[in-house]
Amino acid sequence: PLPEVLRARDGSYGSNMSEIPKRSAQNDMDADWSKGFCDKIKHMQRFFGFPPSGELTKDTLEVMRKPRCGLSDVEPFGDTVRWTNRILSYRIVGKRLPIPASQVRKVFRDAWKVWSNVTPIKFRKRGRREADIAISFYSGDHQDGTPFDGKQGILAHAFLPGIGIGGDVHFDAEEDWSTNSTGYNLFTVAVHEFGHAIGLAHSPDPGAVMYPVYNFEPNNTLELSFRDVNDVQHLYGKILNIQILNSPVRHSLV
Structure with missing residues (x-):
């Protein structure tokens, strides 16, 4: 049988073990399924800097159990x-x-500013009118093909830029969200998910905002890593206003 961490998530590694081939209906552990499983585990191990054994080692299982983003x-x-x-x-x-709507609005405004401070894009909030990016809190299956799994596990996910659902950001409503160091810090997760919404992939750098595993540090400021900045500027270019570039977003995390 699969280890508990896999069975609990219906075969999904970070809501993305759906990347692992489905089991054969004729043989639950046939050779094709086993090979596909091992190959995907190896890919994941390489991403996190583990030896690519294809086996569910202690380090592999530990990173799979951590709260994280739902993207691949x-x-x-x-x-x-x-x-x-x-x-x-x-x-x-x-x-x-x-949390109160006024706090949510401030968290999201500050989270967008983290990205607009380093690349020439601006973000405007709209009320009821249609927008490029819709931000929502959902529970369980919310009809987008990537259901949430309850407390812990997958915290949020976002979609790549595009029409329709493209760029949208979904947070798991079952999580204990907060604006401080209790529960899961909404600002920290929002900065990460907004990075996806503008086209950024996950980073294997544990110090990067785009690292897939929740890594909260209760400091007074959240800073993008060199790789975060380089990746977003690769997409949208560099910002020319040095005063803005050198001004971190002052959003309290404690």
């Missing part, structure tokens, strides 16, 4: 997935918010 680490996004316009609109959809 295995499949690259490519460097052409980006918005063509430089002024993007967003709106907060629904009334099911885990």
Whole structure:
């Protein structure tokens, strides 16, 4: 049988073990399924810097059990997935918010500013009108093909830039969200997911905002790593205003 961490998530590694081939209906552990499973485990191990054994080692299982983003680490996004316009609109959809609406609005405004401080894109909040990016809190299966798994596990996911659901960001409403060091810090996760919404993939650098595993540090500021900045500027270019570039977003995390 599969280890508990896999069975609990219906074969999904970070909501993405769906990348692992489905078991054969004729033989639960046939050779093709086993090979595909091992290959995907190896890809994951390489991403996190583990020896690519294809086996569920202690280190492998440990990283699989950690709270994280629901997007894939295995499949690259490519460097052409980006918005063509430089002024993007967003709106907060629904009334099911885990903290007061005024705090949610501030968290999201500051999270967008982290990215607009290093690359020439701007983000405008809209009310009821349609927007490029819709931000929502959902529970369980919310009809987008990537259901949430309850407390812990997958915290949120986002979609690549594009029409329709493209660029949208979904947070798991079952999590204990907060604006400080209790529960899961909404600002920290929002900065990460907004990175996906503008086209960034996961980074294997544990110090990067785009690292897939939740890695909260209760400091006074959240800073992008060199790789985060380089990746987003590769998509949208560099910002020329040095005053903005050297001004970190002052968002308290404690």
